[in-house]
Amino acid sequence: MSLAIFLVTLAFLIVLQSAIPFLLKRTIVFGVTIPEEYAMDSSLASFRRKYSTIIFLSGAISLAALLLWSTNTSASENQLVLTGLAIQSGLLLLSMALYLYFHAKTTKLKQINNWGYGLKQIRIADLQSHAKDSMLPNFMYVLPMFVTVGLIVYTASQYSLLPDQIPTHWGPNGQPDAFSQKTPFSSIALLLMLLVLQVMMLGINVATKMSGVKLNSSRKKSSQLQQLAFRKYSSWFLLLTTILLTILFGFLQLTTIHGTLQNDTVMMALPLAFLVLMLVASAIYAFRVGQGGSRIAVSIAEEDTTSVSEDDMDDYWKLGVFYVNKQDPSIFVEKRFGVGWSINFGNPIGYFVLIGPIVLILLITFFA
Amino acid sequence: MFIQIEPTSDIPIYTQLANQIIELIARGQLKGGDTLPSVRALASDLSVNMHTVNKSYHELEHKGIIRIVPKSGAIINPIVQEGITNENSRRIIEQLKPIIAEAIVLGMSPEVIQEQTTSILITLKGE
Known part of the structure; x- marks a missing residue:
């Protein structure tokens, strides 16, 4: 069973990873800004194609090999999963190496051809961007916290009902397979982790709202619509994740309190449903919204602006993936290679929003 | 209501910003009572330092073009x-x-x- 789950996830990763160059804006190729008029250059197109083909083929071949091996071998499921993990990390390393290779090639191509050279570089903003922003309000992220707090109070009131061994880990079949001694702290450790996650999601929403709406100067109106849509769907996606996490963790906590709730099918189906929903939601997000909303169709006539060019910001993007800009107060910025958000390494608040919760969760696991 | 800046220009960014805002008011696109975005919002949209936007708002306030009201932000004064x-x-x-x-x-x-x-004059006043 765990192998099947694993293979589906792996297949999903392969498809998504190989599709990345086609989910991105045309004007940012392997982390390098390319002026609109050269975005369809044939060598750039071949870079994109090569990247996708290499990842897809090597992924598909290793996945097929793993499948074949799993049917013709007496190897244990654990060994198979381990091999799968190795394949997964191998693919990740391969895509990183390919990215760096093509990033260097694209940078060189831009230099040789003097793309964007001599054009006046400008940055653009709309004074009303934030008034038009329709990200979900922060209180929506506070609501699930009430569920958690409620469950904590409920757990405390039912403390005597709790078993002597509190489950702390659940296996792929949905059954608990690791326990810790019952203490007031360990009895609510799971809920505390959930609370930390919920606070982190709230923090991400707040920080994203405060981050800039970066427009493309050559397509200012359509890029604004796409940016705003991207922000909106990002916050929906984040809220969906929060709700699903709350349901999953809340249910696990309830089954710990009331052993009778334990139904083998439900215990197995719920985490699976969680996984499937998350995969489907990320696929929709990646393929329908795309980088910065670049896959959302907008039909708006733009005035021609060929005498100026978008400020490429390439200097702030180390290796085309790490945004380091101490001037920019944005906490999160849109990813350059991939769909979603990345942190501004020049602004330390981002570290706290992301690393703080991880440290807290590790501390909870350690002491529970 | 778009504004644009040219980071490599000889004209400092805060002056460019102030000029753009004054132009929007002269054209009638920004009217008395309208509020400007918060310093943080505009700075992050343009990927510039908050001090730059702050300086430009204060320059506009000094000239009597906007007024800065604590908690409500920068508000455009009506054209004299x-x-x-x-x-x-x-x-x-x-x-x-x-x-x-x-x-x-x-x-x-x-x-x-x-x-x-x-x-x-014609482009600004549309006459």
């Missing part, structure tokens, strides 16, 4: 209807003079200067 004050008039002419002088020195004929001024 009762005529320019002597002090402001003196300052503007002082700033205009070296530009016209430079135009003459660089060979722009008085007719062209007149023409250009009129055409700028």
